[in-house]
Amino acid sequence: MVKAAKQMLQPEFQAVLQAMLKHMPHNKDYLVENVVKPFILSDDDYKKIMDVMLDSFNQGLGKETNAKAAVKMFPTYVRSVPDGTETGKVLALDLGGTNFRILLISLDGQEVNMESKIFLIPQAIMTGTGEQLFDHIAECIHKFMKDHDLLFHKIPLGFTFSFPCRQEGLNKAILTHWTKGFKCAGVEGHDIVQLLHEAIERRGDIDVNCLAVINDTVGALMSCAHEDRKCAVGLILGTGTNACYIETLENTELWDGDTDEPHQVMINTEWGALGNDGSLDFIMTDYDKQVDKHSINAGQQIYEKMISGMYMGEIARLVIEKLRKAKLLFNGKGSEELSERGRFYTKYVSEIESDGDDSSFKCTKQVFAELNLTKYTDEDCRIVQYVCSLVSTRAAYLASAGIATLLNKMNRPEVTIGVDGSLYRFHPHFHDLMEEKIRQLVKPGIKFKLMLSHDGSGKGAAIVTAVANRLALEKEQKLNAKNGIPNGE
Helix, strand or coil: CCHHHHHHCCHHHHHHHHHHHHCCCHHHHHHHHHHHHHHCCCHHHHHHHHHHHHHHHHHHHCCCCHHHCCCCCEECCCCCCCCCCCEEEEEEEEECCCEEEEEEEEEECCEEEEEEEEEECCHHHHCCEHHHHHHHHHHHHHHHHHHCCCCCCEEEEEEEECCCEEEEECCEEEECCCCCCCCCECCCCCEHHHHHHHHHHHHCCCEEEEEEEECHHHHHHHHHHCCCCCEEEEEEECCCEEEEEEEECCCCCCCCCCCCCCCEEEEECCHHHCCCCCCCHHHCCHHHHHHHHCCCCCCCCHHHHHHCHHHHHHHHHHHHHHHHHCCCCHHHCCCCCCCCCCCCCHHHHHHHHCCCCCCCCHHHHHHHHHCCCCCCCHHHHHHHHHHHHHHHHHHHHHHHHHHHHHHHHHCCCEEEEEEECHHHHHCCCHHHHHHHHHHHHCCCCCEEEEEECCCHHHHHHHHHHHHHHHHHHHHHHHHHHHCCCCCCC
């Protein structure tokens, strides 16, 4: 590959690239490079992406511009990270598919103990009525509380609800539409917390109060913030991608809550939608356009489709197929599996790149076997490895541009970023690529750290609830003191 390509890859990966180059005929090198070069973006490209992103963020935060903004910047109503004084028992409910979890989290300063149980949601309930769904959830909460001797305790609950919602308060979220096979009647357009509370009241045998509804980005941030108070950004890099961060109330023109301390709120950026307005067309490759065209939401989530695990494998497959058809791979012979849309899984990208400079290509050959590719050379292995590295490096750099934009916008001297998601967890180089690129793009003097989040949807929801409980008690105590009422009365 040409010199420009090498410069865009981090030094630790250039040795791998050199090995690839050494064994590739010069003419073939040139032809392969022509196919893959759209993935190699310049520093100026990434700076332009950051300008586009900052403009989109500001449009989303603006009262006059939000309606037309591609990136919506939803206030989450979560105002504060934990301060370490949170204590007590909290329930967390994690609903995002056919299984859902109930967790009991016991907090005592920095000590966190978690017990959990997975419950099933039968197909008949998934497509029944909302009342049936929430009655089933309340029944499961009752069983869980009975098993943990909590039936005669009043206990706060945090709810991670992984469906599209319009948040109108910390404990008020309106379901906009069902996804993932759910079609419960009478829930869309309604407050899910109210529906849960109504189901609990119908039972009359448990005392549970849902204090907070969160999404997974806030969960990632809060889970990390419990260990590191400097955590102010939450990032998801998995099937999809999204980020949240702490913004001032002054900059949040859509804020409709109180203006008490702290004068800040976590913003759910929904940054996957960046580019829906055409602002990223200048970096979209033909492969990105094909992926978008054949997706269930064409024209939507453009930034997400260049980064996340749902699409990365398919982007790599399209490049590999183009090279094969040009007889630059596998001597032009493919397989039924390789030609099938969606069949080259994103986990294959991670596995292939795990070979590094291993000349035996053990993982790559295992992937080829799963794709029924039987005739290949070491050169084919090197080319496929190179394709995967370019696709994943671009993804890591695009995510880095987003994080650098947030860090520059917040302008805090030191920030920890809580990160969760299978792409970040399992790709062998994603963390290192992001650290290096963020360092290049962030303002001089800003220090940052990427921190793996543990169970944001469970632990994070509980911590949000515990913080909300603490802040409510503090507010009540201040009000009592102001009115001359002794606390505890």
